[in-house]
Structures are given as C-alpha cells and as structure tokens.
Amino acid sequence: MSGYPDELSGHVSASVKGAAASRADARRNRDRILRAARDLVHEPGELKLNAVAKACGIGQGTLYRHFPTREDLLVEVYRNEVDDLVAAAPRLLATHPPVAALAAWFDRVAAYARVKRDVFAAVEAATWRDLAAHSLGPIGEAVELLLAAGRSAGSIRADVEARDVIVLIGWLSRVDDAELDSRGPRLLAVLVDGLRVPGR
Incomplete structure (x- = not known):
C-alpha cells in the first residue's frame, strides 16, 4: 500500500514522475551544453555563452542555470574531458591487447590535448593551475593501468613509469592543430x- 488515500496516490506518483523527467531534461541540456562548448572552444576568439546557447538550441537562461559564468563552463568542459579520458583506459583494455589499448588511448589523448590547450588558454592562470594539479593523479592512474597490463603480458617495458609517459605526451597540448595533425600520429x-x- 502507498500510505496515501487513493485520490492522492495518483497525484504523488505523477509528481515523482514529473520530477524525474525534469531531472532527465536537465541532464540532457547539461550534456548538450558541454558538447557544444567543447566544439566551440576551438574556434578563434573568446568563447561566447550566447553562441553556446544558440548551438544547443536552448535559451541563455537555461545555460546560466547550469553554468553561471564562462569560466564555470570551461572548467567543466575540461573536467568532463579528463573523466572521459580516464574512463577510456579500462574500456580499451577490456577489448584490446595492452599495446593496442595503449596506442588507442594515445589517440584519445591527442583529442584531450586540444581541449586542454584551448581551455587553459581561456581561463585564469590560477584556475588552469588548479585544474592541472587535480587532473594529474587520475590521468597518471589511467596510464599506470595500461602500463601494468602490458608489463603483466610481457609486451611493455618493465622500467617505464607512468610519470615518464605523462612527461613525454605533455608536448601535445603545446602545439597548434596543424602540427598536431601532421606530426601527432607519427610521434x-x-x-x-x-x-x-x-x-x-
């Protein structure tokens, strides 16, 4: 039994369903905003919130409810990119041998590096330093997961540390798109x- 009179039970159920639908709509809007901002941050000039709202087909009020400032949005774009990069490591290991998983993950790193470069160029220095400090640990753990799988399989050198790899891939976020496209895959x-x- 619901504990509510019959005439109220249906109303409560409808209210719960309505709240769940509103939360789902909010999540979808948030995801759309982040995808649009990720694409637009690569465009020349400063990222404009009205351009993000237009690209999403939502009102500026909806965007501001999720991200009150441009910096709030850029920070979340970067954090979302880090989360996706870190989550990709175990997924790739589940479907690829360790060396192939590492190579595929490096392709994902190249995409992450573009976002990192453009976000860090657009936010305050204190903000990007904080973002860099907090992302280093999770990314290092993802690298170590890939290296450990390769060591166990005997396919990746035992003397390489996660920090070595992070230092070596650091150059990706310091070159422009043309050089990243031309040299990145080969390097x-x-x-x-x-x-x-x-x-x-």
Whole structure:
C-alpha cells in the first residue's frame, strides 16, 4: 500500500514522475551544453555563452542555470574531458591487447590535448593551475593501468613509469592543430614503439 488515500496516490506518483523527467531534461541540456562548448572552444576568439546557447538550441537562461559564468563552463568542459579520458583506459583494455589499448588511448589523448590547450588558454592562470594539479593523479592512474597490463603480458617495458609517459605526451597540448595533425600520429607511434618490448 502507498500510505496515501487513493485520490492522492495518483497525484504523488505523477509528481515523482514529473520530477524525474525534469531531472532527465536537465541532464540532457547539461550534456548538450558541454558538447557544444567543447566544439566551440576551438574556434578563434573568446568563447561566447550566447553562441553556446544558440548551438544547443536552448535559451541563455537555461545555460546560466547550469553554468553561471564562462569560466564555470570551461572548467567543466575540461573536467568532463579528463573523466572521459580516464574512463577510456579500462574500456580499451577490456577489448584490446595492452599495446593496442595503449596506442588507442594515445589517440584519445591527442583529442584531450586540444581541449586542454584551448581551455587553459581561456581561463585564469590560477584556475588552469588548479585544474592541472587535480587532473594529474587520475590521468597518471589511467596510464599506470595500461602500463601494468602490458608489463603483466610481457609486451611493455618493465622500467617505464607512468610519470615518464605523462612527461613525454605533455608536448601535445603545446602545439597548434596543424602540427598536431601532421606530426601527432607519427610521434605517438614512435612513443608506442619505444614502450613496447622488442619483438612483442
């Protein structure tokens, strides 16, 4: 039994369903805002919140309810990118051998690096330093997960540490798109070959 009179039970149920639908709509709007901002942050000039709202097809009031300031939005774009990058490591290991998983993850790192570069260029120095400090741990753990799988399989060098890899891939966020497109795949392939145990 619901504990409510019959005439109230239906009303309560409808209210609960309505609240759940509102939360789902809010999550969808938030995800749309983040996707649009991620795309637009690469465009020349300052990211405009009205441009993000227009790209999403939502009102500016809806955008401001989720992200009151431009910096709030950019911070969340970066954090979301880090979360996706970190989550990709175990997913790739579940479907690929360790070296192939590492190579595929490096492709994902190249996309992350573009977002990192453009977000860090657009926020205050104190903000990007804080973001960098808080993302280093999770990204390092993802790298270590990939390396450990390769060590266990005997396919990745045992003397390489996660920090070594992070230092080596740091250049990705310091070059422009043209150079990243032209040199990135080749240099990341060189890095994978350097991490691989010869003959494996």
